[in-house]
Structures are given as C-alpha cells and as structure tokens.
Amino acid sequence: MKQVLLSVLGILLLNVPEAWAVGPDASARPPMRVVLATAQVDDGAATGFQQWIADFRPRALQQGITRQTFDAAMRGLRYDAEIIRRDRNQSEFTKTIWDYLDTAASDLRISNGKAALAKWEGTLTRIEAQYGVEKEVVTAIWGLESAYGTFRGGTQVINALATLAYDARRAAFFEGELLDALRILQSGDTTPDRMLGSWAGAMGHTQFMPSSFQRYAVDHTGDGKRDIWGEDPTDALASTAAYLKHFGWTQGQPWGVEVQLPEGFDYLQARRDLLKSPAEWAALGVLDPQGNTVPDHGQAAILMPGGAHGAAFMIFDNFEVLERYNTADAYVIGVGHLSDRIGGAGPIKGAWPRDDRALSFEERIELQERLTAAGFDTEKIDAKIGPLTINAVRRFQQAQGIVPDGYASLRLLERLRAL
Structure with missing residues (x-):
C-alpha cells in the first residue's frame, strides 16, 4: 500500500519513503491523531492556493471527475501551512531499530493486539481463509x-492532499492522490466529512493512500461500500489482506526467524541478494536461538539491522511482501515481531548495541558524502541508509580491516572523519 500507505521507515526507524502505508508512505510512523492546523498563512499562499484549485478543476474534469463531485469536495478548502511544515521536517526524525521495536512491540501493544484479535477473531479468521494471510499479521x-483503530487520523484528507499538490516539492504525486481521493468520493465509498486520515493523506484503520485504496480495497461486508474509515474495521482488515495477497504473500511462511551466527561468520554473506536454504545456512553454522536448523520455508537471506552486535534474522520472501506496505526494515521487523508476539511467541533473544544512537539527518548526509569522497560511492546522497549505502559501508570496513557488517554507526562516521 505504500504504495498503500506512504509506507515510510533501513536501519533507522524513520528512514522511510515519504509516502505512507499502502502507497507511498504508510508508515511505521508512531500512530497519532492529527487535526487541521491553525498555522498562520500569508495572503499570497492563500490566494495562490485558491487559484490553483481553479486551475486544477478542468484537469480533474478531464480525468472523469464530475462537476458535482469536485465542487462538493473542494468547496471551502484552505491552504494548511502546518502540513507543509510536517512534509519538510519528516526526514529529521530518526530512531534506532531497538528503540523503534520497544514501541512497536511494547507490552501494551502486544496485549492490545491479543485483545483486538480476540474481539474480531471470527472476522479475521474468515479474512485469513479467503486471502491466505495470517490473522496475526493483519492484526499487527x-x-x-492506527493502534488497532484508536488513532485513525483527524485531518481532512482532501484538504491535506490539495495543500500538498499545490506545493511544488511533490506536486505531481499528490495531485494523482487527490484525483484518486475524488474518485473514491465519486464512487460513493464515503463522504468528504468522513474521509479523514493523516496529514499526508493516509486513511483509515490500516492507513491506505487513495491510489492504493483504488487498486486494492475490498468490500468484505458486502454493503456496497469499501469503508475503511468507520468503527467497523472489517473492510480495512480485508483490504490489507487483499493487498498482501496481491503482492505474493505465502501462507505459512514466516516473515523471518531470529538466528544465531557462528563465531567467525563471514559477514559479507549477510546481504539481501545472497539467498540460501535454511539447510545451507545451517551448514555454515547459522541456526535458530535453540541451536536447531530453521525449518525449510524457502530461500532466505541474513539480515543484521543492528550490525554485528545486534540481533540477526533469516528472512524469507514474505519479508519483501511486507516491504510493499512500508519499505523500512524497522517497520517490517516491527510488524513481523508484533505478529509473532500476538501469536504467543517470546521476545527477541539477541542483544542490541543500545549504547549507540541514531545518526541525525545531517550525519547521514555527511556519512554518504565522506564515503563517496573516500572512493566508496554510495551512488546517492539522500540520507537513506539503504542497500547502496550499506554496501559502501561494507567496502570501507573491508578496506579498514574491521568487521564488514554494513552497520552505519557514529563510530564509523568518526573513523571517516579521521581520514
């Protein structure tokens, strides 16, 4: 859905795409209730916004939006400066994977998840039977x-998307989302006053962007509407399962399994593009925490989101499916681990380097610039610690004779500064 939702959090918690959950940016964003801001707006912005709406109207009509739908939805909109501020500042916020997981799979969220599953078990069981996605995963x-529907967002989505579409930074993307939001209204799935969500336009119990809603949302209740906004979460939960099924979810396969690595493990093998069967990994000493071979769930890679001193995971194809909801490793591990805990599993056994802190936005930029200048090209200077930067870190670590685990830490940045 990140497409579904501005699916939006590697190694750092909020190192995510800017669009949210199912769609461009859903987010392992901490759930929060957002309301329309009251920030002061200069007259120029307000006037320009109203002119933009007038200019947008014929484009919308050419895309099949009726005059009635457009005028009813766009009447009375106001430029919201607070939304633009949030859009500009989101990349500044970072967390370590362990800090994120402390929240994502807290005792309270686990207990609330078990309660939500028990309350809606009949519905979730039917959804699982239809789409082949485990009810614990959908619940997670x-x-x-949305904290099990308690924080679905209070921002008027049409107003938010119009403000973002008027803004120059990602105008084309948000204009497309706005058109899809208008199509949702035109189809009768909801009304403008009920179309509430996040400041970035993600909506409902499981935070779908309008484009993802259009492609993947389903009417599971059979009432003729795909209602992801109301108190009944059925359509939202079924839509989430339909989304994961569309992208290839394999029933019965875990997202990943925690593993222990042997002494002397070749950390260059811990990369996403190197796949082996659990038996092949076991032959190299990679076993589950009890010392057993991981069951054969298919080809798998080894992921070390906290470096050589953090927990390690053997991840399967379903990990990549969850990335379609939100591309950040932290989010995927958060969903996966929370689903495991809701299902009765225990906590992660491996330790984390908790003395480390997350690199700031500026430090991540500096890290990429210094790596590239030193001959270890990250290919992008974007503050995102993804595969390209991780590989550059590995090459630098190899050259320095240190463990090539790809972990972008403050110590690594300090080593680069000392060159």
Missing part, C-alpha cells in the same frame, strides 16, 4: 498503523 499491521 492494524496495530502499528
């Missing part, structure tokens, strides 16, 4: 996206 996404 619900828990991370």
Whole structure:
C-alpha cells in the first residue's frame, strides 16, 4: 500500500519513503491523531492556493471527475501551512531499530493486539481463509498503523492532499492522490466529512493512500461500500489482506526467524541478494536461538539491522511482501515481531548495541558524502541508509580491516572523519 500507505521507515526507524502505508508512505510512523492546523498563512499562499484549485478543476474534469463531485469536495478548502511544515521536517526524525521495536512491540501493544484479535477473531479468521494471510499479521499491521483503530487520523484528507499538490516539492504525486481521493468520493465509498486520515493523506484503520485504496480495497461486508474509515474495521482488515495477497504473500511462511551466527561468520554473506536454504545456512553454522536448523520455508537471506552486535534474522520472501506496505526494515521487523508476539511467541533473544544512537539527518548526509569522497560511492546522497549505502559501508570496513557488517554507526562516521 505504500504504495498503500506512504509506507515510510533501513536501519533507522524513520528512514522511510515519504509516502505512507499502502502507497507511498504508510508508515511505521508512531500512530497519532492529527487535526487541521491553525498555522498562520500569508495572503499570497492563500490566494495562490485558491487559484490553483481553479486551475486544477478542468484537469480533474478531464480525468472523469464530475462537476458535482469536485465542487462538493473542494468547496471551502484552505491552504494548511502546518502540513507543509510536517512534509519538510519528516526526514529529521530518526530512531534506532531497538528503540523503534520497544514501541512497536511494547507490552501494551502486544496485549492490545491479543485483545483486538480476540474481539474480531471470527472476522479475521474468515479474512485469513479467503486471502491466505495470517490473522496475526493483519492484526499487527492494524496495530502499528492506527493502534488497532484508536488513532485513525483527524485531518481532512482532501484538504491535506490539495495543500500538498499545490506545493511544488511533490506536486505531481499528490495531485494523482487527490484525483484518486475524488474518485473514491465519486464512487460513493464515503463522504468528504468522513474521509479523514493523516496529514499526508493516509486513511483509515490500516492507513491506505487513495491510489492504493483504488487498486486494492475490498468490500468484505458486502454493503456496497469499501469503508475503511468507520468503527467497523472489517473492510480495512480485508483490504490489507487483499493487498498482501496481491503482492505474493505465502501462507505459512514466516516473515523471518531470529538466528544465531557462528563465531567467525563471514559477514559479507549477510546481504539481501545472497539467498540460501535454511539447510545451507545451517551448514555454515547459522541456526535458530535453540541451536536447531530453521525449518525449510524457502530461500532466505541474513539480515543484521543492528550490525554485528545486534540481533540477526533469516528472512524469507514474505519479508519483501511486507516491504510493499512500508519499505523500512524497522517497520517490517516491527510488524513481523508484533505478529509473532500476538501469536504467543517470546521476545527477541539477541542483544542490541543500545549504547549507540541514531545518526541525525545531517550525519547521514555527511556519512554518504565522506564515503563517496573516500572512493566508496554510495551512488546517492539522500540520507537513506539503504542497500547502496550499506554496501559502501561494507567496502570501507573491508578496506579498514574491521568487521564488514554494513552497520552505519557514529563510530564509523568518526573513523571517516579521521581520514
């Protein structure tokens, strides 16, 4: 859905795409209730925004939006400066993977998840039977996206998307989302006053962006409407399962399994593009925490989101499916681990380097610039610690004779500064 939701959090918690959950940015964003801001807006912005709406109207009509739908939805909109401020500042906020997981799979979120599953078990069981996505996984996404429906967002989505579409930074993207939001209204799935969500336009119990809603939302209740906004979460939960099924969810396969690495493990093998069967990994000494071979759930890679001193995971194809909801490793591990805990599993056994702190936005930029200048090209200077930067870190670590675990830490940045 990140497409579904501005699916929006590697190694750092909020190192995520800017669009949210199912769609461009759903987010392992901490759930919060957002209301329309009251920030002061200069007359120029307000006037320009109203002119933009007038200019947008014929484009919308050419895309099949009726005059009645457009005028009813766009009447009375106001430029919201607070939304633009949030859009500009979101990349500044970072967390370590362990800090994120402390919240994502807290005792309270686990207990609330078990309660939500028990309350809606009949519905979730039917959804699982229809789409082949485990009810614990759907429940975990619900828990991370809206705290099981308690924080679905209070921002008027049409107003938010119009403000973002008027802004120059990602105008084309948000204009497309706005058109899809208008199509949702035109189809009768909801009304403008009920179309509430996040400041970035993510909506409902599981935070779908309008484009993802259009493609993947389903009417599971059979009432003729795909209602992801109301108190009944059925359509939202089924839509989430339909989304994951569309992208290839394999029933019965875990997202990942925690593993222990042997002494002397070749950390260059811990990369996403190196796949082996659990038996092949076991031959190299990679076993579950009890010392057993991981069951054969298919080809898998080894992921070390906290570096050589953090927990390690053997991840399967379903990990990549969850990335379609939100691309950040922290979010995927959060959903996966929360689903495991809701299902009765215990906590992660491996330790984390808790003395480390997350790199700031400026430090991540500096890290990429210094790596590239030193001959270890990250290919992008974007503050995102993704595969390109991780590989550059590995090459630098190899050259320095240190463990090539790809972990972008403050110590690594200090080593680069000392060159």
